[in-house]
Amino acid sequence: MVDVAGSIGSVLSPVLEVGKWSAAPIWRQFKYLYNYNTNFKNLEKQVDQLKNMRDEVQLKVTAAERNVEVIKQNVKDWQKDVEKTITEAEQLIQGKANNPQCFKGLWSNYKQSKKAFKLKREDIDPLLQKEKEFDQVSFPTIPQDIWLRSNEDYLAFESRTSMLKNVWDALNDENVYMIGVYGMGGIGKTTLVQKVGGEAKDKLFEDTVFVEVTQNFDIKKVQTELADKLGVKFSNETERADKLYERLRSSTKIVLILDNIWEDIDLKTIGIPSKTDREGCKLLITTRNLDVLEKMGSTNNFQMGVLEEEEAWNLFWKMAGNLVIEFSIVCFLGLPNFYNVQIY
Structure with a gap:
């Protein structure tokens, strides 16, 4: 008798196993109908949360854009995915409202409920979980000097053509490190070097940095302005020159314009590399006195004279x-x- 029972058990056991495994998928399918309203309520709740999060992130993005910052690519991608997901969810919710609550609508109810469940779990939940990633939505940028964007103030005088060419050729010569433009005050030295520097940034160099030194030379002021334009941060006062030096020395292509120098300056005290350690950095200096350039070791110096009479009247x-x-x-x-x- 025991053997008979054991035989029956051995026969039924696989059958029961099959029944158990087949019942699970059936229940999973049935639960979409059973939880029809629950799934949609959960979906609507999550959509509202996603909209709130979308609006909060957009406020941060708008503030960053107004501050001329660059929005992170993962933030842009997230915003795009959010809009797509919200549109899909709202269409599904609207479809539920239009679906007939009768036997003919059971199959539709099943499909809608299943889609609502998966949309919440597989799309909306992961999007909501990224909230902590968006404390910072942007990168700060280094604003470009206005004079680099436009040369509207520059007047092309014939007497300046050769000067422009000489400075341009010197910038284009890899063996030249320091270039000087000198002449009396108010003659147009600054305008000329800005013109050349702006064109050089587009054709020869990765960046052009302009700093006015002035008669009352303030090394800290010059260092601060340089750091701001180069994106260098100081943690303490003692590292100013060292950090600027490394930043400029490691630059592959950069032209540094030091405008309105009144006396010879020890460039290393500022943090400007020497000729032998400059890599791709070049200097373009304006001053009133040739001897200043010579004391600083500049051998490529160009004198700017006064305008011709007709040119002067045109400018006037x-x-x-x-x-x-x-x-x-x-x-x-x-x-x-x-x-x-x-x-x-």
Whole structure:
């Protein structure tokens, strides 16, 4: 009798196993119908949370863009995925509202419930879990000097053509490290080197940095301005020159314009590499005095002279033309009280 029972058990055991394994998929399919309303409620709740998170991230993105920062690519990708997922979820929720609650709609209910469950678990939940990644949505950028973006203020005078070519050729010569432009004040040295520097950034160099030194040389001020434009951060005062030196020395292609130098400067005290350790860095200096350039070791120096008479008049009319016309009209009409002007 025991043998018979054992025989029956051995026969039924595989059958029961099959029944147990087949029942699980059946229940999994049935639960989508059973949890139809629950799945949609959970989906709607998660969609609302995702929308709130989307709006919070967008506020951060907008603030970063207004601060001229670069938005991280993973943030952009997330925003794109969120919009796509929200659209898909809202279409599914709207489909539920239009679905008939009758026997003919059971198959549709099953498919919608299953899709709602998977959309929440496989798409929305992972998107919500990335919230901590978006504390910082952007990278800070180094603003480009305005003069690099436009050369509208530059007037192409014939007497300046050879000067431009000489400076350009020197910048293009790998053996030249320091280039000097000298001449009397207000003659246009700064405008010329900005013109050349702007074009050099597009064609010869990866970056162009402009710093005005001025008569009252302040090494800390120059270092700070250099650091800001090069993206260098100082943790303490003693490392200023060293960090600037390494940044400029390691640059493959950069032209540094030091404008309006009044006296010879020990460049290493600022953090500017020497000729033998410069890698791809070049210096373009403006000053009023040739001896300043010579004391600093510059051998490629170009003197800027005054404009030709016709060029000077053209510049005068461009800069003050309207004022001259108004003054001439007033003088011609002989308006009373024109000279009776009180200056406060």
